[in-house]
Amino acid sequence: MEKNPKIDVIVIGAGPSGVACATVAARYGLKVLVIEKASHFGVKNVYGGAVYLESIKELFPKTYKNCPYERFLKKHNYVILNGNNSINVSYENNEDEKTSATITRFAFDSFLAEEARKEGVYFATETLVTSLIKKGNKIVGVKTETEEIYAPVAVIAEGFNSILLNEANLKKKTSPKSAILGVKETIRLGEETIKQRFQLKENEGSMYEFFGGLNKEGEDIPFSMGFLYTFKNTVSIGVGVSMETLLKNKVKPYEYLNRLKNNEFVKNLIEGGELVEYSAHSIPEGGYNELPEIFGDGYLIVGDAANLVDSVHFEGTNLAIKSGIVAGEVIIEAYKKKNFTKKILKNYKKKLNETFVIKDLKTYKNVIPTLLKRKNSIFSYYPKKIDEFFKLWTTANNKGKKQSYRKFLFSFFKERSLKELLSDVISFVKCAIEAII
Numbered sequence: 001m002e003k004n005p006k007i008d009v010i011v012i013g014a015g016p017s018g019v020a021c022a023t024v025a026a027r028y029g030l031k032v033l034v035i036e037k038a039s040h041f042g043v044k045n046v047y048g049g050a051v052y053l054e055s056i057k058e059l060f061p062k063t064y065k066n067c068p069y070e071r072f073l074k075k076h077n078y079v080i081l082n083g084n085n086s087i088n089v090s091y092e093n094n095e096d097e098k099t100s101a102t103i104t105r106f107a108f109d110s111f112l113a114e115e116a117r118k119e120g121v122y123f124a125t126e127t128l129v130t131s132l133i134k135k136g137n138k139i140v141g142v143k144t145e146t147e148e149i150y151a152p153v154a155v156i157a158e159g160f161n162s163i164l165l166n167e168a169n170l171k172k173k174t175s176p177k178s179a180i181l182g183v184k185e186t187i188r189l190g191e192e193t194i195k196q197r198f199q200l201k202e203n204e205g206s207m208y209e210f211f212g213g214l215n216k217e218g219e220d221i222p223f224s225m226g227f228l229y230t231f232k233n234t235v236s237i238g239v240g241v242s243m244e245t246l247l248k249n250k251v252k253p254y255e256y257l258n259r260l261k262n263n264e265f266v267k268n269l270i271e272g273g274e275l276v277e278y279s280a281h282s283i284p285e286g287g288y289n290e291l292p293e294i295f296g297d298g299y300l301i302v303g304d305a306a307n308l309v310d311s312v313h314f315e316g317t318n319l320a321i322k323s324g325i326v327a328g329e330v331i332i333e334a335y336k337k338k339n340f341t342k343k344i345l346k347n348y349k350k351k352l353n354e355t356f357v358i359k360d361l362k363t364y365k366n367v368i369p370t371l372l373k374r375k376n377s378i379f380s381y382y383p384k385k386i387d388e389f390f391k392l393w394t395t396a397n398n399k400g401k402k403q404s405y406r407k408f409l410f411s412f413f414k415e416r417s418l419k420e421l422l423s424d425v426i427s428f429v430k431c432a433i434e435a436i437i
């Protein structure tokens with residue numbers, strides 16, 4: 001890079017959102033500098049491991065197939081846990097094209113950054129942005145530990161723990177209700193064990209989502225979900241637990257992960273594995289109801305920094321990439337009009353509203369609040385009842401089935417009030433109706 005070049009766009013953060021935005025702007029011929037605090041792309045970034053091919057294809061249509069995917073997800077398992085028992089609903093897609101794959105975070109971020117570099121994006125790694133430079137209400141540049149860098153527009157892509165946005169009063173501080181802490185372990189099992197244990201052929205992959213089973217007597221029921229993804233030689237296993245639960249129960253996040261790993265079903269999946277990595281990161285879960293203002297004079301906010309995560313489907317990277325693409329397009333528009341004020345940059349919000357990013361968040365806008373409100377039902381009571389039902393279904397007790405079924409049905413009314421049962425049903429039906437209408 002030439003000395004003291006004129007920079008058109010500064011992007012803070014080389015995650016998927018920042019790199020997508022930088023690529024689109026650089027393709028148009030703008031001088032884009034991405035500032036990344038880590039020494040290597042993705043080394044400190046955390047995720048479960050599934051990426052969605054459609055978004056990568058949109059960003060790099062010619063090269064998305066070269067991304068070093070490890071396994072293409074073909075088997076999708078949804079597992080309800082209760083104590084040591086489990087009910088597994090398994091879906092296997094043998095017809096359609098590959099739509100999602102696992103890839104390590106390091107490989108994913110590195111691939112995106114290297115492709116972006118080929119398109120003309122400049123990167124400054126091992127450089128921490130310490131603050132945003134404001135002139136009145138306008139963002140005019142950034143301060144790093146050693147210098148000030150100015151540009152007509154800055155893109156804040158620093159992920160969910162957006163210290164810069166909080167400091168500049170551009171985003172409300174997150175409440176414990178609006179954040180999940182994700183903790184994850186990478187466990188090495190070896191390629192052959194993975195193929196045998198998960199019944200996978202060459203580059204096929206399997207994923208699991210776990211519901212319930214993490215509560216302990218005397219504790220507040222945790223709002224939590226677990227996951228497991230298969231990679232070539234390893235699996236990633238983790239839980240996302242609401243910060244509110246963690247504070248209330250004063251239970252360490254890894255304790256929840258240990259509870260998941262100790263369930264008999266899960267134990268069998270990871271048996272004999274060697275722990276190779278442990279990591280933790282927070283995830284926004286406020287969804288549509290807690291979207292911050294994502295544009296202002298001289299700046300745009302993309303990806304996790306803008307709370308763009310679909311916690312219902314565990315999707316984040318694709319929303320990050322799409323928001324980055326849209327931000328890049330609006331920056332090009334601002335350059336054409338030589339106007340970097342809200343007047344033009346507000347088109348980012350307008351255009352993003354038309355994409356799956358905001359549409360999906362809107363579709364599920366009441367799902368997470370409903371799950372939070374009814375967490376005792378979802379993560380404890382109904383898993384227990386489903387377990388009881390299957391116990392009944394699979395047990396021959398020589399007493400006659402009808403009597404057992406009646407007893408099971410009446411137990412609902414013994415254990416819960418009609419009002420509680422009805423409000424559970426109404427809440428879930430309401431969420432389902434909202435999702436389709």
Ligand SMILES: Cc1cc2nc3c(=O)[nH]c(=O)nc-3n(C[C@H](O)[C@H](O)[C@H](O)COP(=O)(O)OP(=O)(O)OC[C@H]3O[C@@H](n4cnc5c(N)ncnc54)[C@H](O)[C@@H]3O)c2cc1C
Binds near residue numbers: 046
């Ligand atoms: C446990 C867990 C599991 C997940 N599983 C999945 C999954 O399976 N699939 C999926 O699609 N999504 C998943 N997500 C969500 C996904 O990781 C995020 O939505 C996505 O990474 C957001 O991308 P981003 O570019 O907005 O931010 P990030 O990926 O967080 O990138 C931000 C970048 O900014 C850099 N940075 C931050 N501050 C500064 C600064 N001041 N100066 C310079 N650089 C800075 C960081 O080092 C980082 O590289 C998961 C998240 C977690 C925590």
